[in-house]
Amino acid sequence: MKITTWNVNSINVRLPNVLKYLSDYQPDVLCLQELKCNDDKYPLDSIQNAGYHSIQACQKTYNGVSIISKSKPTDVDINPVHIISGEMRSIAATFQGIRIINFYVVNGQAIGSDKYKYKLEWLKKAKAYLKNQLSKNKDLVLVGDFNIVPSELDAHNFSSEDILCSDEERKSLKDILRLGLNDSFRTKADETPYTWWDYRAGAFHRDIGYRIDLILTTNSLYNGIKSYEVHRDTRHKSWCSEQPKTSDHAPVMITL
């Protein structure tokens, strides 16, 4: 089973890229973040015409997550993790016996800010939900844009004084991993580990990036991972002729 996580930075702007991705890479499950649209603007017809199912938790302007899949989802949870009910950052469902949870974790803006405190609170709620989910599901995959760098190797410019890199944020991630999840990342000799590059200052070209898009799996699945890939080609303006503007994130795929 091929499982992908991708922060698309607007599903409607990125629709041609997403459809090309489905066609080129044939994921069984594609988890998206930052849809940035209401339910009525979500391009469900286009996705269904491509032969896929979709479940979504939509919100106007901000956030929004969905799971696009070849097989039909069961036991769907729409926005199970939230502090404010209208803020859509989580969605979960079961696909062929595997529980898949998709998060768009709060950014946090700046260390010590109200948004930073909110991020840590959100992560606490997420941990409680995951603990419950892990008690009920042996085979579980947690994916998403975590907005947290796991270690100093995962940022070109790592500083624990910076947002995404602080000790508290990384501790929150470690607490989640300690519940019984493994980071499915695998190093590649010819490639840095990054999944996100700022649009500004030619960051992608200079490979000034961060690894913040993660796929975490239970022990039962971890040893069976056949491959881990970051699809950087989608970050090239030439990749999708219909829509040369790219997301600032690259899709991350594992094959089970």
Next chain:
DNA sequence: ATGGCCACCGAGGGTGGA
């Protein structure tokens, strides 16, 4: 070169992203 912010809302510039 694989580049030099982008997307939202709304009608222009403010806000959020990471």
